[in-house]
Amino acid sequence: MTSHLKKVELHCHLEGAAPPALTEAQARKYGIDISGQLRDGAYVWHDFASFLECYDKVSEVYKTEEDYALLTETYLDELAAINTIYSELIVSPDHGKRIGLGADAYISGVCEGIRRAKAKSGIEARLIVTGERHFGPESVIGAAEYAAKAGNPLITGFNLAGEERMGRVADYIRAFDIARDAGLGLTIHAGEVCGAFSVADALDAVRPARIGHGVRAIEDLDLVKRLADLGTVLEVCPGSNIALRVFPDFASHPLRRLKEAGVPVTISSDDPPFFHTSLEREYALAAEAFGFSDAEIDAMTRTAIEAAFVDEETRKTLLARV
Ligand SMILES: Nc1ncnc2[nH]cnc12
Numbered sequence: 001m002t003s004h005l006k007k008v009e010l011h012c013h014l015e016g017a018a019p020p021a022l023t024e025a026q027a028r029k030y031g032i033d034i035s036g037q038l039r040d041g042a043y044v045w046h047d048f049a050s051f052l053e054c055y056d057k058v059s060e061v062y063k064t065e066e067d068y069a070l071l072t073e074t075y076l077d078e079l080a081a082i083n084t085i086y087s088e089l090i091v092s093p094d095h096g097k098r099i100g101l102g103a104d105a106y107i108s109g110v111c112e113g114i115r116r117a118k119a120k121s122g123i124e125a126r127l128i129v130t131g132e133r134h135f136g137p138e139s140v141i142g143a144a145e146y147a148a149k150a151g152n153p154l155i156t157g158f159n160l161a162g163e164e165r166m167g168r169v170a171d172y173i174r175a176f177d178i179a180r181d182a183g184l185g186l187t188i189h190a191g192e193v194c195g196a197f198s199v200a201d202a203l204d205a206v207r208p209a210r211i212g213h214g215v216r217a218i219e220d221l222d223l224v225k226r227l228a229d230l231g232t233v234l235e236v237c238p239g240s241n242i243a244l245r246v247f248p249d250f251a252s253h254p255l256r257r258l259k260e261a262g263v264p265v266t267i268s269s270d271d272p273p274f275f276h277t278s279l280e281r282e283y284a285l286a287a288e289a290f291g292f293s294d295a296e297i298d299a300m301t302r303t304a305i306e307a308a309f310v311d312e313e314t315r316k317t318l319l320a321r322v
């Protein structure tokens with residue numbers, strides 16, 4: 001039982017957290033046919049590429065500032081109800097631009113959702129702006145420039161997501177330089193779809209404080225030692241990895257081996273309804289599938305707070321709550 005434990009999430013894509021029922025209602029409101037992506041209350045995809053397509057299509061039914069406020073509030077309320085005290089949401093202002101809403105209105109809606117949720121439960125949240133590889137290096141630079149110039153205290157990090165098989169991390173160095181110069185925390189999706197080399201690439205090209213997933217580092221034990229020595233924090237999303245068949249089952253998932261090798265690991269849900277999971281289930285899996293004790297799970301939660309892209313005052317307050 002992990003329901004009593006305080007929880008923290010560092011890796012969840014906002015549109016990836018959209019509850020199917022809300023997406024259904026949004027599609028109906030705008031007269032959009034979503035039947036190819038959402039059937040019988042479940043998102044429909046069959047591999048990583050089709051998951052990304054489904055994700056982008058589902059995102060299109062969230063169109064206005066209020067839609068984004070509602071989506072953000074809904075997810076944060078769900079987190080708060082399971083004892084979550086802090087959440088970092090991966091957001092894509094570029095998406096706001098693509099749908100004609102504009103990046104500022106997109107972010108302003110998300111921030112309103114954070115404000116509403118915090119007023120009810122006290123949950124803290126910050127935003128990680130992401131670039132997506134499948135929209136090309138120029139769009140990733142644009143996302144970094146936006147995050148750097150926004151001057152929004154809730155935007156505290158920069159990420160690179162999307163189709164990991166497109167290009168190498170080195171193609172995106174300029175975007176990370178812009179984000180680093182603006183004082184944003186850096187994290188990169190790597191070692192999810194591609195092998196250990198993609199994690200090494202991220203360390204060589206950018207040396208981010210955190211890596212999204214990173215679990216395929218386990219294929220190279222020298223690299224695992226490098227992660228441990230550097231203290232690079234992995235945002236591990238076991239349910240996502242199993243749904244995307246990165247590993248065949250939880251027994252072969254390397255979460256425990258990485259932790260025992262000294263790599264700082266944390267637990268997140270990635271795109272929960274797409275992967276038939278939730279942060280609540282990921283914490284339960286930590287206990288039931290990986291055999292971690294409450295004390296070990298609390299230690300991972302503290303690791304997450306220590307690695308959070310947040311000011312020191314808030315970090316201290318959060319640490320005191322676990
Ligand atoms: N798991 C994931 N990997 C890469 N990009 C994503 N965008 C949304 N979810 C993602």
Ligand SMILES: [Zn+2]
Pocket residue numbers: 011013161189212270
């Ligand atoms: Zn992700």
